[in-house]
Amino acid sequence: MQRRCNVRPTFCTWFVDYRSVVLALLMVAYIARTSAAQDDLTKRLQPIVAGYSGQVAVAIEHLSRPESFYYQADQAMPTASLIKFPIMIEAYRQAAAGQLDLQKMVTLSDDDKVPGSGILTTHFSAGAAFQLRDAIRLMIAYSDNTATNLVIDQIGLPATTACMENLSCPNTQLHSKVFRRDTSIAVERSRQFGLGSTTAREMVSLFRRLAEGKLADQTVTDEMLSHLYACDDRSKIGRGLPVGTKFAHKTGSVAKSRCDAGLIDSPTGKIIICVLTNENSDESWTDENAAHKLCGDIGRVAFEFFNPPTKVAADAQPQVLRVGAEGRLVATLQRTLSARLAPSVEIDIDGDFGPQTEQAVRQFQELHKLPVTGAVDEATWKALGSLVESGPVVPEPELVNATPPVRGPADSLDGPPHVTCKAWGVFDGATGDLLWGHEPSRRVNPASTTKMMTALLTLEWAAQRPDRFSELVTFSSRADKTAGSTADLNAGEQVSVGELLYGLMLPSGNDASVALAEHVGQTLPEPAAGSDPVVEDPLARFVQLMNQRAAELGMQETHYENPHGLTVEGHLTSARDLARLAQFALKNETFQRIVNTVQHGATVRSVDGYERNVLWKNTNRLLSFDGYDGVKTGTTDAAGACLVASGKRDGRHLIVVVLGSTSSDGRYADSRNLFRWAWTADQPGQQQATEDRADPVLVSDLALRLHQDCLVIDGHNDLPWRMRELGATFDEIDIAKSQPKMHTDIPRLRQGGVGAQFWSVYVPVEVGRQGKALLTTLEQIDRVHSLVEHYPDVFQLAGSVAEIREARANGKIASLIGVEGGHSIENSLSVLRQLYQRGARYMTLTHSSNLDWADSATDEANHHGLTPFGEEVVREMNRLGMLVDLSHVSVETMRHALRITKAPVIFSHSSARAVADHPRNVPDEILQLLPQNGGVVMVNFYPSFVVPAAAERSVKRMELQRELKALGKSEDEVSQELKRWE
Structure with missing residues (x-):
C-alpha cells in the first residue's frame, strides 16, 4: 500500500482530505442541529420559569439525547x-x-x-x-x-x-x-x-445514575424504581403528562416549597427532570396551586419537546380510559359526563377514574345503546361529542372592568316565589282545576312521572279480578336489562303484582315497569276490527292502552312511547296533564297508599328455586315532612328533575307539579316554596295574624348607640351550606335583595350594622364518615369566595385584624371563614394547616359527634376531654393564629382546651346553661374561666338555647336519637322515627 501511495501521491492525499472534510461537515451539521434544538427547548421553557412568582430551579436531561435545560440548577x-x-x-x-x-x-x-x-x-x-x-x-x-x-x-x-x-x-x-x-x-x-x-442538577444526576444502573445492581435498581413508580402524587409534573405515562418520581410539599423529580418514560426514551420551588406567593393546597401548575407546564413542554406530535402519533394507540386512570383527561371526561347526564348523575371532578366514574360511563353507554363496559373506548368518545373543558377563556381585566353591568328591573313583591323549573302548576286537589302556573300546558319529557299511568292501568286491570294482585310476575331478560333506576330484580325472579307495584313506584323501577307492562299486556284483548293494527308485543299493547287511557282522562298534551319514561322522541306530557292524572289516580286507595309509603320490603323467588328479600325506598323526599302524601319523582337528561306532589294543610288539598328543575334538590325547594306560597296566597290575613302574635323587640337608646359605635362581628352564619342544600347560585338567589326565607341577606346585614361576618363552612359529620370531609370543606370555602366575588362592593375577604379594619374603612363587610367541626381536618395537622392557608380563621373542635381526639356536647363521653392529639390540635391552632371555637364541645373538652390554649377562645354560637339547660350551652363554671382567658361567648338566639321549654324538648330528642342508634337503627330509620316523634 505504501508503494502504491508513492506511485500516486496526489490521489492518495486527495482521498484522505475528502474523508476528513465529509466528517467535519457531518459534525458541523450535527452540532448545528443540536444547538438549534437546544435553543428551541430553552425558548419554550425560559418564559415559563422566568414569569413565576417565587424561586424556581429546573434541570432537564434526556437519557440518550444531548439536549438539556438548566435554570438556577445549582441553587440549593x-x-x-x-x-x-x-x-x-x-x-x-x-x-x-x-x-x-x-x-x-x-x-x-x-x-x-x-x-x-x-x-x-x-x-x-x-x-x-x-x-x-x-x-x-x-x-x-x-x-x-x-x-x-x-x-x-x-x-x-x-x-x-x-x-x-x-x-x-x-x-x-x-x-x-x-x-x-x-x-x-x-x-x-x-x-x-x-x-x-x-439542587436541581444534583437531583437529576441521582436519577440518571439510577436509570443507568450505576447506583446498584439490576435487582436493587428495579426494586427502587418500583417504589418510585408507585408514588401516588400526580398533582405536579405528572399532571402535564399524557394519560398513562409512567413516571418514577418523588414529590415534596410544604406551604412555601413544592417540588417534584424523577424519570419520565416517553416513546423516545427516559426524560430526567427536577423542578424545585421556594418562597411561593401561592401557598394554597388546591389542584390550582401555582407551583403545581408550573411543574405540570414544565413537564408537558419537556415531554412534547422530546416527543414531537409526529413521533407520538406514530406510536399512539386508541385511548381507552378505565378504572385506575387519572389526570387531566379523566377530569375532562368527568366534566363531560356530568354535563351529558345532569341532573340525574353528579360526579366529583377529581381526575381519578374510580367506581363513581365507571358507573356514570355505564349509564351513558346504556342510554346511547353502546356496549356497557364501563371503559371509555373510541365509540364512547364519539358518542360523548365535543368534550367540556374547564371553562371559557377569561377576557382581559381592562375589558371586564370597562363593561357596564346589565341589570333587570327590581323583583316584584307580588306573585309566586322564584323557582328553577321550566314549567309548573298548582292545582286544586279536589277538582283538578289549575290555580296558578307557568307554562302548565308546555309539552315536555315526563321522565319517571310516566309510571303514574303504568301503576293506574295495572291497578285498574287487577281490580277486574281480585286474584290478579296475587299473580306472579316473572322478570324477563328485557325487564332485567332495562336501563336506569331499578327495583333490583333479576331475570327469572318472581314477585306478585301487588308487591311489584311498590317496586315500580318507590325506587322508580324501570325494570318493574317493563315486567308489569309485559305481564298485563299479554292478557289485554286484541283491538276491535278496523281499529289499530294488531300488535303482538305485550309491552307495546300495554303502551297502546296507556295512550287510550290518557285520551279518556282528557290528557291532551300527553303521548306515551314506553311504560317507564326513559327519553325517546314523542314521549311527552305537560304539568296540566300530570295533575289531571294524579288527581284521578289518588282516588284509588291502593294507589294512594303505595305513593305515600316511605319504604317497603318483599320476598322474591326465582324459577331456579332460591329466594331473597328486597327493600324498596321511596325516592320522594317530601314524604319526610308532615303534610305531604305522594306522588312521583322523575329525572332524565332531557326532562331535568321533575316532581308531582300532593299536600294537605288545614283541610286544603293541593297538587303541585314542577318539571325541569335544575337539580334534585332544586325540585324539592321549588315544590315546597310553591306549596307554602299557595297555601297562604289567597289568605292574606293569616300571615298578618302570625306576625301580630310576636312581641315587639325593644331597643334602648344606649344599646342602639353602643351597637352603632362598635365593630359588630357575627361569629356564625350557615348561608354557604343552605345554598349548597338548595343547589342554588347567587344569581338564582340574590341576597342583595330581601330573602326572608334564607339565613341572611345583605339588607339585614346592613340594617344590623354587621361589620365582620364569619361564614361557616359547615360539613355534616356523616360526610366525614364517608371520607369526604376535607373535599367538601374546601368546596364550601370556594363557595364563600364565590359569595365575596359576586358582591365585591359589599364583602371583602379578611384573614387578620388589619384586613378587618381595611374592609371597614372601605365600607365593606369583612368576610372571614370558620370551620364548624374538627372532622374536617381528617385527623391531620397538615390538613389543619391547609385549611388555614385557604382562609379558615377559627375551627369548632367538634360538631354533634365525638371525634377520635375530642368529645362533643351532644354525644356520650369517650375521651373525657381532649386526647394528646387533641392537645396538639389546640397548640397548632394557637401557633397558626386560628381561633379555638368551643361551641358544640363537651364541658370537659371546654375545660381541657382552656387549660391548654395560649390564646383567647370563642364560643361562636352558644348561650348560657343557666338560662336554658341545653348541653350546647356554657355552664357558669366555664363562664367564670373566660375573663382570665380573654375569651367571648357569641350568643345564639335559637329557641332551644334561650327558651327553657325548647331546650328540654331538644334534650329529649337527642336522648331518643341516641337510643335509636344504640338499637342499631340506620340513619334513615332514625330520621324517620325522629320525624314521627316531632
Missing part, C-alpha cells in the same frame, strides 16, 4: 419530602453492603407517630410490625412521614448526607427526622431549608 433549595429519595438510596446501599437487613421487622409505637402525609399515623395501631422494606415502600409511595422516621432510625440520621457527599452531591443533605426539628444535625440549614436540601 428545600426538598420537603423529596429528600426521601436519597434516604432510600442510602438504605439500599447499606443493604447491599451487608450493613442492613431489609427484611428486619420494625415495630410501630405511639411515640413514632408524626403528623402529615402517610397512612401509618392515622390507620395503624401501636404494636403493628412490618418489614423495613415495607416501610421504605410507604415512605416513597405514600410519602409516609412516620415510615420515613422508622427508616432513618435504622440507617442513622447522618448516613444520607454522607452518602450524597460520596456521590458528589454535597448540597443534598438530610437535616433531621420528619417533624422532629429537635433532632437536627445541621441547625442552621434546618432553619434555612427545613427537612432537607438539594
